[in-house]
Amino acid sequence: MKPIHILSDSVRFHMDPIRLLEHVSLQIGYPKIPSDRNFYGKIQEIIKEGHQKVRIEFAYKETPILSWNDQSVVAGGIVIDSMRWAELVRQMDSPGRICVFIVTVGLAVDQWIQEVQGRSMFDAYIADAFASVWIEFAADRLSMEIEKQYARAGLECSRRLSPGYCDWRLGIGQNAIFKLVQTKDMGVSCLPSGLMVPLKTISAVMFTGKRVFCKTPCVFCNDRACRHRRETPPVKAP
Amino acid sequence: MNQKRILLSLEESVFSKNSDEVTRAVQAGAIDKILPSDIFKSLSKGIERAREQFRNGVYSIPDFLLAIDAYRRGIGFLKDYAVDITANNTECPPKVVIGVVEGDVHDLGKNIVAAVLEASGYQVHDLGRNVSSEIFIDALKKTQASILALSTMMSTTLDTMKALIWMVRKIFPAVAIIVGGAPFDMDLARQIGADGYAENAIAAPDETRRVLNNISTQIGFVA
Numbered sequence: 505m506k507p508i509h510i511l512s513d514s515v516r517f518h519m520d521p522i523r524l525l526e527h528v529s530l531q532i533g534y535p536k537i538p539s540d541r542n543f544y545g546k547i548q549e550i551i552k553e554g555h556q557k558v559r560i561e562f563a564y565k566e567t568p569i570l571s572w573n574d575q576s577v578v579a580g581g582i583v584i585d586s587m588r589w590a591e592l593v594r595q596m597d598s599p600g601r602i603c604v605f606i607v608t609v610g611l612a613v614d615q616w617i618q619e620v621q622g623r624s625m626f627d628a629y630i631a632d633a634f635a636s637v638w639i640e641f642a643a644d645r646l647s648m649e650i651e652k653q654y655a656r657a658g659l660e661c662s663r664r665l666s667p668g669y670c671d672w673r674l675g676i677g678q679n680a681i682f683k684l685v686q687t688k689d690m691g692v693s694c695l696p697s698g699l700m701v702p703l704k705t706i707s708a709v710m711f712t713g714k715r716v717f718c719k720t721p722c723v724f725c726n727d728r729a730c731r732h733r734r735e736t737p738p739v740k741a742p
Numbered sequence: 743m744n745q746k747r748i749l750l751s752l753e754e755s756v757f758s759k760n761s762d763e764v765t766r767a768v769q770a771g772a773i774d775k776i777l778p779s780d781i782f783k784s785l786s787k788g789i790e791r792a793r794e795q796f797r798n799g800v801y802s803i804p805d806f807l808l809a810i811d812a813y814r815r816g817i818g819f820l821k822d823y824a825v826d827i828t829a830n831n832t833e834c835p836p837k838v839v840i841g842v843v844e845g846d847v848h849d850l851g852k853n854i855v856a857a858v859l860e861a862s863g864y865q866v867h868d869l870g871r872n873v874s875s876e877i878f879i880d881a882l883k884k885t886q887a888s889i890l891a892l893s894t895m896m897s898t899t900l901d902t903m904k905a906l907i908w909m910v911r912k913i914f915p916a917v918a919i920i921v922g923g924a925p926f927d928m929d930l931a932r933q934i935g936a937d938g939y940a941e942n943a944i945a946a947p948d949e950t951r952r953v954l955n956n957i958s959t960q961i962g963f964v965a
């Protein structure tokens with residue numbers, strides 16, 4: 505299988521086909537790539553079809569962190585109302601800037617999933633899983649790129665936080681992000697409910713500073729039932 | 743193939759997730775001699791058996807969706823011939839109005855639920871996605887449906903849903919309301935005033951039946 509290259513501006517989005525297949529399988533509830541040939545063949549066909557539709561676009565902005573308290577973090581042009589992430593910033597050494605990005609796989613993917621539903625629910629389910637895997641991958645890839653750029657300058661980054669996760673409310677968070685980042689050119693819009701169109705779009709913010717001791721606030725979060733928990737033991741301050 | 747074998751083959755093809763076999767069965771010569779309602783029943787039986795397999799952990803969701811595809815292939819055949827599947831059906835199937843509430847456009851789950859409910863014998867009126875409360879109320883009025891099925895994948899649309907449920911309770915007290923989507927569990931469903939909650943599409947027919955029975959008992963009791 506040939507590797508997939510999707511170029512968007514200066515960031516290269518490349519996903520290994522086997523890894524993609526594994527992730528799509530996982531997304532539809534199979535811990536391993538399904539062994540049934542017929543099944544496997546169908547998934548491969550949808551993936552092939554989907555690749556014609558994926559067009560990754562992103563918009564990005566960074567702005568200095570101006571202040572923080574135990575409720576929120578204020579940066580130039582944006583307030584992040586999250587007690588948990590405000591705590592993360594409080595624990596940082598010299599909080600510097602926040603990076604905000606919006607990334608999408610494009611409207612053609614939404615339209616494709618709708619079309620596919622007309623012919624087959626199974627295909628639509630796989631198509632939806634494929635698009636979810638791609639958008640998560642694109643957001644991860646961008647986060648890594650941001651982290652790399654900051655590392656070059658001797659700085660560190662938190663993981664990404666999206667509106668609707670932890671205690672950052674969806675509507676408030678999307679509003680804040682969409683005020684800061686221009687998305688007209690990339691064809692992304694946000695409904696009053698906080699829903700982004702195209703559906704397979706991720707908006708997120710990352711916190712940067714001299715030392716980021718906890719990459720997420722999970723270590724000091726009491727929400728034991730959280731499905732998104734990423735336990736990161738705090739790095740001891742020197 | 744004789745009529746009985748065609749009907750059995752339709753049921754078996756849906757159950758074994760084989761759309762091509764459904765096509766083969768409907769292309770068999772004697773199909774036009776069979777009552778559309780019998781064809782519908784066979785296709786539905788196939789889905790019911792597929793649901794059973796899912797409940798027993800034999801079928802996965804993708805397996806079940808392949809069965810739905812096979813079922814839809816058969817139903818498509820009936821629709822192509824402009825056949826009213828309820829024409830020879832003396833029982834009047836319960837009507838369901840279904841849609842994704844305003845502010846949300848995620849409709850894959852809702853579409854699967856609509857197909858499963860139809861296969862389970864409900865007459866489904868699908869209003870689509872991002873549907874305003876007025877359109878839901880209008881549809882309930884027009885169709886005289888006994889069930890309202892609401893879906894959302896977002897937490898920010900819950901207030902809209904709650905307000906809609908409140909209105910429906912006032913205007914149509916006999917309508918049973920079920921909800922589904924990512925934010926829900928049974929507690930949240932109750933909190934916003936729904937009668938029931940379908941954890942997934944496969945559970946939707948059982949939950950719909952349960953809330954419908956409950957509401958009939960209540961109405962009977964009040965009367």
Ligand code: SF4
Pocket residue numbers: 588669670671720721722723725726727730731732733734
């Ligand atoms: S456990 Fe969950 S809610 Fe708590 S900080 Fe981690 S991701 Fe956020």
